[in-house]
Structures are given as structure tokens and as C-alpha cells.
Amino acid sequence: MLDRPFDYIGQDLRSTFRPQREWAQRRGLLLIAAFFFSGIGAGGWLFSLFLSWPTGLVWSLATVVVASGAAHLAFLGRPERSWRVLLRPQTSWISRGVLGIVFFAVSGVLYLLTGAPAWADAGPGGRLLLTLSAFGAVWLLVYKGFVFAYAKGIPFWNTAMLPALFFVTGLRGGSALVLLLAVVAPEGPDLYPLEIAKLWVAVSFGALLAFYLWATSESCVAARRSVRELLGGRVSVAFYLGVLAVGLLLPLAWGAVGLFRAQPEWAWAVVSFSSLIGDFYATYAVSKAGVYRPLAGDFRVAPKTSQR
Amino acid sequence: MRYGMVIDLKRCVGCNACTVICKAENGTPPGILWARVLKLESGDYPARRVSLPVLCMHCQDPPCQKACPTGATVKRPDGIVYVDTAKCVGCRYCMMTCPFQARYFNDAVRGYFPGQGLTPYEVLKYQDHPAGVVTKCHFCKHRVDQGLQPACVANCMAKARYFGDLDDSNSEVSQIIRTRRGYQLHADLGTDPSVYYLPP
Numbered sequence: 001m002l003d004r005p006f007d008y009i010g011q012d013l014r015s016t017f018r019p020q021r022e023w024a025q026r027r028g029l030l031l032i033a034a035f036f037f038s039g040i041g042a043g044g045w046l047f048s049l050f051l052s053w054p055t056g057l058v059w060s061l062a063t064v065v066v067a068s069g070a071a072h073l074a075f076l077g078r079p080e081r082s083w084r085v086l087l088r089p090q091t092s093w094i095s096r097g098v099l100g101i102v103f104f105a106v107s108g109v110l111y112l113l114t115g116a117p118a119w120a121d122a123g124p125g126g127r128l129l130l131t132l133s134a135f136g137a138v139w140l141l142v143y144k145g146f147v148f149a150y151a152k153g154i155p156f157w158n159t160a161m162l163p164a165l166f167f168v169t170g171l172r173g174g175s176a177l178v179l180l181l182a183v184v185a186p187e188g189p190d191l192y193p194l195e196i197a198k199l200w201v202a203v204s205f206g207a208l209l210a211f212y213l214w215a216t217s218e219s220c221v222a223a224r225r226s227v228r229e230l231l232g233g234r235v236s237v238a239f240y241l242g243v244l245a246v247g248l249l250l251p252l253a254w255g256a257v258g259l260f261r262a263q264p265e266w267a268w269a270v271v272s273f274s275s276l277i278g279d280f281y282a283t284y285a286v287s288k289a290g291v292y293r294p295l296a297g298d299f300r301v302a303p304k305t306s307q308r
Numbered sequence: 309m310r311y312g313m314v315i316d317l318k319r320c321v322g323c324n325a326c327t328v329i330c331k332a333e334n335g336t337p338p339g340i341l342w343a344r345v346l347k348l349e350s351g352d353y354p355a356r357r358v359s360l361p362v363l364c365m366h367c368q369d370p371p372c373q374k375a376c377p378t379g380a381t382v383k384r385p386d387g388i389v390y391v392d393t394a395k396c397v398g399c400r401y402c403m404m405t406c407p408f409q410a411r412y413f414n415d416a417v418r419g420y421f422p423g424q425g426l427t428p429y430e431v432l433k434y435q436d437h438p439a440g441v442v443t444k445c446h447f448c449k450h451r452v453d454q455g456l457q458p459a460c461v462a463n464c465m466a467k468a469r470y471f472g473d474l475d476d477s478n479s480e481v482s483q484i485i486r487t488r489r490g491y492q493l494h495a496d497l498g499t500d501p502s503v504y505y506l507p508p
Contacts, residue, residue: 076399077439084395086377088376092374092401150371152371152497152499153405293407293494295408
């Protein structure tokens with residue numbers, strides 16, 4: 001484990017494929033946790049709205065505001081200045097994301113204060129708050145993708161596919177969170193629609209992830225290196241074990257079996273938990289696999305006619 | 309007025325004097341290299357070993373400035389890009405968006421002699437390097453404002469660095485770029501760096 005300031009100098013003096021560290025190691029893990037919590041909270045909010053389940057709404061909102069908010073603050077080098085991140089939404093995706101969290105939190109709390117009525121039972125005000133909170137949740141699902149996609153220095157992230165990938169990842173995590181809450185809660189909603197939705201989202205996630213890896217591996221040499229880091233390099237254990245085995249294959253297999261044979265509730269809790277682990281590792285793996293565009297890539301040798 | 313730098317890769321011998329003088333001038337903490345020299349080989353046999361000095365490119369369209377959520381990354385009218393450490397929250401987004409890997413996060417106050425406290429020099433210099441914020445090269449703006457050259461330019465023993473006004477077509481840097489086919493790193497990204505390289 002590289003832990004001392006001098007240990008990184010070897011990486012910093014590389015002319016090719018310097019890995020990004022700040023968003024994946026040490027305190028960088030807090031940012032991964034913040035993205036993870038905001039994703040599953042927002043996804044859980046949408047599924048709870050769909051099911052008209054107030055308990056799910058409360059826990060989803062708490063996941064975004066408390067867990068994600070605390071992780072965001074703990075990640076910052078100067079958390080006492082965190083109010084400043086609201087100041088530049090005109091150019092910065094971080095500002096836009098944090099404003100989205102505030103917007104979602106305010107509209108979500110107001111919606112809960114009105115009694116969290118279902119769409120059919122709600123008046124105009126309730127429907128407006130429901131719509132605004134749902135919009136805020138969708139924004140929270142996609143903004144992380146835009147945050148990563150704006151990073152010009154890291155070609156693996158610099159793609160329009162990441163917002164879609166993070167959207168599906170958050171939806172999958174949200175469905176897992178609500179499923180887990182439904183199993184644990186004394187009066188949870190019917191599990192069957194959730195199981196179907198979760199299975200569908202998991203399949204979508206797997207397909208999108210495969211397409212993302214294929215597309216980025218075709219884009220440039222640095223992105224290809226990142227894919228190699230995922231499939232056979234320093235991130236491969238997290239990818240194969242966390243993202244694929246625990247996060248995707250186990251829930252998919254169990255979900256498929258559950259379509260044909262009733263499963264005990266504890267089994268769904270295990271599947272949901274493994275999906276959540278997979279979601280965390282998906283964000284972690286994408287972040288950690290990022291390597292910078294090589295500085296020596298533009299290196300030119302002078303033409304032979306050059307005099308000097 | 310647009311300050312810029314030209315680095316002659318044919319003259320650079322890779323001595324790392326720029327790395328060392330940058331540290332001496334700016335007092336950067338351990339592990340933080342505002343100026344560094346990469347070594348690489350290129351060309352056909354016999355391969356030429358070339359040194360590639362890198363630093364902040366002071367882009368005219370800096371992606372780090374757009375990414376910064378607090379306005380801590382500032383571009384002066386003369387083109388120098390610097391970090392206002394009083395505004396930085398340490399989110400490190402600028403480090404992700406910089407295509408030139410020129411930024412460093414100073415996570416804690418660390419001296420060069422662990423367990424022995426800070427030296428008087430470190431106590432003095434670390435006033436400009438508070439913990440929990442991102443730092444980067446600022447073309448030695450304190451020297452430039454006094455009419456001096458950046459420390460890495462003034463102390464390059466091979467005289468491989470030139471500094472001047474890129475907007476002035478008669479300046480030394482503009483003429484060198486024109487006559488020696490100077491080029492920018494990652495020009496395809498459209499950030500318009502103010503540091504040019506002359507081919508080796």
C-alpha cells in the first residue's frame with residue numbers, strides 16, 4: 001500500500017499511463033461511497049414512488065442526504081468551505097450535482113411532509129412535489145456520469161456512455177435498496193414487481209457495462225489500458241469478484257431461479273445486499289481504472305532536415 | 309499579453325535542475341512536483357533517449373477552471389492560471405480534468421524530515437501551501453510580477469527554456485515557435501496550452 005508522499009513519485013514520473021489516485025484511494029474512497037449512496041438513494045426514491053411506499057421514500061431520502069452528504073463532506077480537503085461548491089453551476093458539474101442534491105432533498109422533504117400521497121390521490125401541489133422530487137432523483141442518477149465524462153485527462157471516463165451507465169447502476173442499486181427494506185420492514189410492499197424490475201435492470205446493467213468496455217477499448221490507447229486494468233490488471237479482482245460475481249452473476253442467477261420457484265425472503269435480502277456490493281464496486285472499478293492520457297503521446301522527433 | 313514558455317527538447321539534458329529549483333523557489337511539500345522531467349525513448353535504432361520536462365501548461369481555455377466548483381482556479385489577464393488556496397475546497401475535480409497531470413493535492417502538512425518537525429524554511433514556505441487544497445505551478449507569478457523570469461527558466465543550465473509574451477509576434481518565444489516548429493502537447497484537446505515544445 002502506497003501511503004507515504006515519496007512512494008507516489010515513481011508513478012508521477014511515468015511518461016505513460018499514470019493512474020489517477022485521488023478519486024479511488026485513501027480518502028478518495030469516501031467520494032466513491034458518496035456517489036454510491038446518492039445513486040442508490042435516488043434509485044430507491046424512484047422505486048418507492050412507483051410503489052407508493054413511504055418507508056422506502058424516507059430511507060432513500062436519508063441515504064442521499066445523510067450518508068451521501070456525510071461522505072461528500074468527509075472527502076473534501078476543506079469541508080468548512082463546502083458552501084462554495086454551490087457557486088459555479090454555470091461551468092462545473094460538481095456544482096450542478098450538489099445543487100441537484102439540495103433540490104432533491106428540499107422537494108423530497110416537502111413531498112414527505114404532505115403525507116407522500118400516491119399520484120392518483122394527490123392534489124396539484126402533491127403531484128408537483130412528486131414530479132420535482134422524481135426529477136431531482138433522475139438528476140442525481142445521471143450527474144455523476146457527467147462529472148466523470150468531463151474529465152478530458154482520462155479517456156476511459158471521457159465518454160457520453162457514462163451518464164447512462166451510472167443511471168442504470170443507480171436504478172439497480174435503488175431497486176436492491178428498496179427490496180432489502182421491503183424484506184426487513186414489517187409491512188413491506190409486494191416483492192414480486194420489485195424482483196422483476198431488479199432482474200430487468202440488472203440485465204440492462206450487464207449489457208451496458210459490456211458495451212461500455214468494448215466501446216472504450218476501441219477509442220484510444222489510454223482507454224484501452226484502463227480496460228486492461230479492469231480485465232487483467234490492478235483492478236481486476238474488484239471487477240471480477242465485486243462487480244461481476246457478487247454484483248451481477250449472483251443476483252441474476254438467483255433472480256432467474258426466483259421467477260420459476262418461490263424464494264424465501266432472506267434469500268432476497270442476500271441478493272439485494274450482493275447487488276448493493278456490486279454497485280459500490282462498479283463505481284469503484286470505473287474510477288480506479290482511470291489512467292491519464294500519456295503526455296508522451298504527442299512526442300515528436302524532429303525531421304531530418306531540421307538544423308540545430 | 310499572454311505569458312508562455314518554450315522548452316527546447318534538443319537542449320534539455322534531463323538534469324532535473326528545473327524540478328529542484330522549483331522546489332527551492334516555491335517550497336512545495338514532499339511528493340509535490342510542480343515541474344518534473346519525464347524520460348522516454350523515441351525513434352528508430354539507435355533509440356534516442358529524450359527528456360520531457362512538464363509543468364502546468366497555463367491553457368488559454370483551461371478545463372480545470374471550468375471544472376472548479378468554487379472559482380478557486382483563476383486565469384489572470386496575462387494568461388497565468390493559478391489556484392486561490394483560500395477558495396479551494398479540495399474536491400480534486402481539477403486534477404481529473406487536467407490533461408497534463410499538472411496538479412497535486414496537498415493532503416497534510418508534511419516536512420522533509422519526518423519526526424523532526426518543520427524547518428524554519430518550511431514554516432515560511434508552507435504558508436503558501438495549506439493542507440487540504442490543490443496546488444500547481446503558477447509560472448512563478450511573484451517573480452514575473454517583478455519583471456523576472458520563472459525560476460525554472462532562469463536556472464536552466466542548458467538554457468533550454470524561454471519565457472515571454474506569446475501575443476507579441478516579435479518576442480523571442482513567438483519567433484522561436486515560428487522558426488523551429490514549436491508544438492503544444494495534446495493540441496487536439498483544444499485547450500490551447502501556453503507551453504510549447506521544440507522537437508529534439
